[in-house]
Amino acid sequence: xxxxxxxxxxxxxxxxxxxxxxxxxxxxxxxxxxxxxxxxxxxxxxxxxxxxxxxxxxxxxxxxxxxxxxxxxxxxxxxxxxxxxxxxxxxxxxxxxxxxxxxxxxxxxxxxxxxxxxxxxxxxxxxxxxxxxxxxxxxxxxxxxxxxxxxxxxxxxxxxxxxxxxxxxxxxxxxxxxxxxxxxxxxxxxxxxxxxxxxxxxxxxxxxxxxxxxxxxxxxxxxxxxxxxxxxxxxxxxxxxxxxxxxxx
Amino acid sequence: xxxxxxxxxxxxxxxxxxxxxxxxxxxxxxxxxxxxxxxxxxxxxxxxxxxxxxxxxxxxxxxxxxxxxxxxxxxxxxxxxxxxxxxxxxxxxxxxxxxxxxxxxxxxxxxxxxxxxxxxxxxxxxxxxxxxxxxxxxxxxxxxxxxxxxxxxxxxxxxxxxxxxxxxxxxxxxxxxxxxxxxxxxxxxxxxxxxxxxxxxxxxxxxxxxxxxxxxxxxxxxxxxxxxxxxxxxxxxxxxxxxxxxxxxxxxxxxxxxxxxxxxxxxxxxxxxxxxxxxxxxxxxxxxxxxxxxxxxxx
Numbered sequence: 433x434x435x436x437x438x439x440x441x442x443x444x445x446x447x448x449x450x451x452x453x454x455x456x457x458x459x460x461x462x463x464x465x466x467x468x469x470x471x472x473x474x475x476x477x478x479x480x481x482x483x484x485x486x487x488x489x490x491x492x493x494x495x496x497x498x499x500x501x502x503x504x505x506x507x508x509x510x511x512x513x514x515x516x517x518x519x520x521x522x523x524x525x526x527x528x529x530x531x532x533x534x535x536x537x538x539x540x541x542x543x544x545x546x547x548x549x550x551x552x553x554x555x556x557x558x559x560x561x562x563x564x565x566x567x568x569x570x571x572x573x574x575x576x577x578x579x580x581x582x583x584x585x586x587x588x589x590x591x592x593x594x595x596x597x598x599x600x601x602x603x604x605x606x607x608x609x610x611x612x613x614x615x616x617x618x619x620x621x622x623x624x625x626x627x628x629x630x631x632x633x634x635x636x637x638x639x640x641x642x643x644x645x646x647x648x649x650x651x652x653x654x655x656x657x658x659x660x661x662x663x664x665x666x667x668x669x670x671x672x673x674x675x676x677x678x679x680x681x
Numbered sequence: 682x683x684x685x686x687x688x689x690x691x692x693x694x695x696x697x698x699x700x701x702x703x704x705x706x707x708x709x710x711x712x713x714x715x716x717x718x719x720x721x722x723x724x725x726x727x728x729x730x731x732x733x734x735x736x737x738x739x740x741x742x743x744x745x746x747x748x749x750x751x752x753x754x755x756x757x758x759x760x761x762x763x764x765x766x767x768x769x770x771x772x773x774x775x776x777x778x779x780x781x782x783x784x785x786x787x788x789x790x791x792x793x794x795x796x797x798x799x800x801x802x803x804x805x806x807x808x809x810x811x812x813x814x815x816x817x818x819x820x821x822x823x824x825x826x827x828x829x830x831x832x833x834x835x836x837x838x839x840x841x842x843x844x845x846x847x848x849x850x851x852x853x854x855x856x857x858x859x860x861x862x863x864x865x866x867x868x869x870x871x872x873x874x875x876x877x878x879x880x881x882x883x884x885x886x887x888x889x890x891x892x893x894x895x896x897x898x899x900x901x902x903x904x905x906x907x908x909x910x911x912x913x914x915x916x917x918x919x920x921x922x923x924x925x926x927x928x929x930x931x932x933x934x935x936x937x938x939x940x941x942x943x944x945x946x947x948x949x950x951x952x953x954x955x956x957x958x959x960x961x962x963x964x965x966x967x968x969x970x971x972x973x974x975x976x977x978x979x980x
Contacts, residue, residue: 488863511869523864525857536853537868579868 526565696936705883721906727888759888
């Protein structure tokens with residue numbers, strides 16, 4: 433029996449930004465289920481890879497979503513094909529209320545899943561009329577994730593969701609990512625290896641703009657020497673998601 | 682006392698005319714980051730469209746419902762021009778500010794030249810329907826009826842823009858796009874449609890200003906749009922480049938200052954007084970009167 437076709441396929445992605453060759457031929461595939469973690473040290477091109485997939489930065493190469501070549505499509509068309517996106521900087525519209533931040537994400541035609549979002553993050557319902565700019569960092573992250581979960585997407589791309597959050601909020605965000613992963617494939621850029629160990633099935637490791645490793649996430653994280661050599665991490669992650677991000681050497 | 686009342690109402694009428702022009706400029710700059718020097722061309726097209734329709738369009742005329750139809754035609758012509766400018770000239774130049782300025786300045790010169798080539802440089806008498814001819818007393822002062830019309834039109838446009846911004850999905854996209862255009866796109870929304878719509882709305886408001894400006898001045902000239910655009914830019918700078926409320930306040934302030942300064946000093950000094958106010962605002966509040974409220978941009 434042949435393996436199922438990948439949901440997402442990046443082939444030889446190159447990105448130049450202000451003369452710098454940031455991505456130097458990134459290629460990987462993502463299966464149609466579970467969580468695929470994109471790992472790597474700071475500044476190796478993880479966020480640029482995500483932006484390249486969505487067409488948010490000029491790139492060359494080929495991107496296939498569910499068998500269709502989407503390389504030449506504008507960002508809004510790629511996203512409208514069923515992608516929920518949580519950017520690293522959260523992308524919250526500060527002057528809009530929480531309710532408006534969610535409402536603008538409603539995709540038409542479609543049936544927005546407010547029940548799911550409010551069940552995961554009850555705080556968002558309580559603060560519906562509050563300007564999003566006045567939310568705490570953790571609440572803004574909840575809003576960003578809630579916004580991505582509002583539509584019935586075929587792929588969720590989440591970029592560093594626990595960055596800069598307090599440990600208690602990290603656990604809440606980790607729960608949300610885990611819950612989301614039950615129903616939709618997730619491409620997760622993350623440096624918190626505890627979270628990766630908890631939710632990720634596959635791992636893609638990027639270094640200096642190239643993919644240097646792909647394979648099951650559990651196998652990678654269980655091999656301390658490999659983690660140290662690929663990610664520059666001095667100690668192995670625990671099972672409990674905390675604020676412990678990569679302790680890079 | 683009667684003089685002051687008259688100056689206030691006529692000043693508000695002039696301010697209303699400025700608001701009709703400046704609101705579109707503010708909206709276009711706020712969302713799209715486009716400094717549109719061709720905005721005066723939409724005004725001229727609206728004015729000449731109305732003038733032409735009143736004399737030639739079947740069903741239209743210089744009075745009554747016929748004049749209303751002529752205004753609708755003029756506004757439609759200005760709106761269409763705005764849409765075409767956005768699609769053909771501005772869209773390929775997003776993010777390229779120098780080229781945008783060159784292109785829109787070129788249009789601001791080309792459109793009046795085209796109008797002049799067709800209808801000549803001399804002022805053309807604008808039709809004046811009976812309904813807006815003469816005066817109407819207010820607090821014992823006879824005020825020209827067209828001033829009331831301008832004020833009512835400005836209020837209607839302000840309310841319509843406010844409703845558009847606060848109650849419609851496109852308004853929501855506009856407000857979000859002002860803050861983070863890339864993120865709006867990353868939500869699966871085609872921001873370009875909103876851009877075209879905003880340009881169309883701005884063009885419609887300018888064209889309406891052209892039609893009503895024809896009533897205010899009694900004539901239309903090919904360069905009317907350019908001269909009014911200067912004051913519209915001043916209004917936008919004073920009011921804050923992305924605030925509709927600031928734009929309304931600044932429009933009325935400029936209109937009132939001009940009227941009072943022209944009456945109580947020397948005719949023409951009103952323009953200098955407005956420039957002086959602009960200088961004071963630029964020196965003390967670079968973001969305009971509503972600088973502190975930047976979070977509620979275009980609201």
